Amino acid sequence: MLCYIGLALLNGGCIASSRVINGRLGMSTGPLRASLYNHLIGFGFLALLMLLGQLVMSWMSGGTTLNSLSQAPAVSYLGGVLGALFVAINSFVLPRIGVLRTTVLVIGGQMLAGVILDAGGESSGMLWKLAGVGLIVMGVYLSRKSSTGSQIREIDRHDEIKSKSAATNGR
Amino acid sequence: MVKISGDWVLALGAGVLLAVMININSQLAEFSSPVVASWVAHGVGGLAAWGLCLVVGSRKHSVAQRQSRGAAAGRIPFWCYLGGVPGAMTVVLAAVTVNSPLGLSGSLALMLVGQILFGLLCDYFGLFGIPRRKLQWRDAHVSLCTISGAGIIIFS
Numbered sequence: 001m002l003c004y005i006g007l008a009l010l011n012g013g014c015i016a017s018s019r020v021i022n023g024r025l026g027m028s029t030g031p032l033r034a035s036l037y038n039h040l041i042g043f044g045f046l047a048l049l050m051l052l053g054q055l056v057m058s059w060m061s062g063g064t065t066l067n068s069l070s071q072a073p074a075v076s077y078l079g080g081v082l083g084a085l086f087v088a089i090n091s092f093v094l095p096r097i098g099v100l101r102t103t104v105l106v107i108g109g110q111m112l113a114g115v116i117l118d119a120g121g122e123s124s125g126m127l128w129k130l131a132g133v134g135l136i137v138m139g140v141y142l143s144r145k146s147s148t149g150s151q152i153r154e155i156d157r158h159d160e161i162k163s164k165s166a167a168t169n170g171r
Numbered sequence: 172m173v174k175i176s177g178d179w180v181l182a183l184g185a186g187v188l189l190a191v192m193i194n195i196n197s198q199l200a201e202f203s204s205p206v207v208a209s210w211v212a213h214g215v216g217g218l219a220a221w222g223l224c225l226v227v228g229s230r231k232h233s234v235a236q237r238q239s240r241g242a243a244a245g246r247i248p249f250w251c252y253l254g255g256v257p258g259a260m261t262v263v264l265a266a267v268t269v270n271s272p273l274g275l276s277g278s279l280a281l282m283l284v285g286q287i288l289f290g291l292l293c294d295y296f297g298l299f300g301i302p303r304r305k306l307q308w309r310d311a312h313v314s315l316c317t318i319s320g321a322g323i324i325i326f327s
Contacts (some may be wrong), residue, residue: 004271008278012274012285014257020293021254024300028247032224039217041255044208080215081196082188089185095177098266098291098304104317107283109186111321128327135320143313144179
């Protein structure tokens with residue numbers, strides 16, 4: 001159990017490190033190119049994993065998973081388009097407002113949209129869900145208020161960048 | 172101030188995009204597997220990003236470069252291109268933990284906690300070449316609100 005908890009926490013680290021690295025790449029190449037590289041590398045990496053998986057699968061059962069893919073509705077293929085936009089926006093925003101605030105806002109937007117998307121279904125825990133929404137809205141609101149403080153830090157940051165680049169130029 | 176609010180709305184909107192994307196991708200995963208669905212999404216997303224680069228990329232690219240010349244002058248370290256690897260690993264790790272005693276809600280909640288902890292560490296130490304930021308008490312309040320709110324939504 002502890003091992004699974006560690007894995008799930010590590011997975012959160014994977015999500016966040018992917019976003020941070022893309023944000024760093026976006027600082028050099030622009031967010032759109034960062035999104036392009038992210039998807040190309042991810043595509044290649046998953047292809048490798050699938051090849052490995054296929055080997056294991058054929059050893060275990062021999063079932064292929066690609067065959068039924070053609071039956072999926074056309075719209076379900078378009079998730080990647082949203083993903084491309086998501087990585088681009090994320091890479092644009094992250095170096096500007098910081099990792100924590102980006103993470104909190106993305107989680108907030110995701111949870112709020114998730115509650116709305118699920119609203120058509122069962123309404124058993126709706127009161128609890130609304131309480132959760134309230135807490136998230138408060139967190140998002142607090143993170144917005146701290147933007148005045150971050151403007152000062154923004155200036156700090158520029159100074160730091162200047163001194164850093166001066167240091168690298170000197171080297 | 173206006174610039175900051177713009178970023179704030181963008182990040183919130185990105186979260187909405189993410190939720191809709193996960194919804195669509197899980198539909199595709201029903202017809203294959205999480206890894207195959209993510210692979211297809213990465214392929215389609217790569218094409219979309221390439222198209223975006225062609226349409227607006229060249230112009231925005233030069234602007235971005237000019238803006239960040241101080242921050243990211245010189246050659247780009249090679250690990251900067253590897254953000255897609257942990258991003259793709261997410262699907263595999265999620266497949267493991269969702270099918271464990273943690274289930275979907277437990278996995279989601281712990282993944283959110285992991286993200287926030289990692290975000291705090293990155294900001295504080297300036298990991299991965301990201302600008303360092305001092306942490307404030309408000310950051311702890313923001314994190315607690317978000318984690319507890321998300322936890323209630325996930326487990327209710």
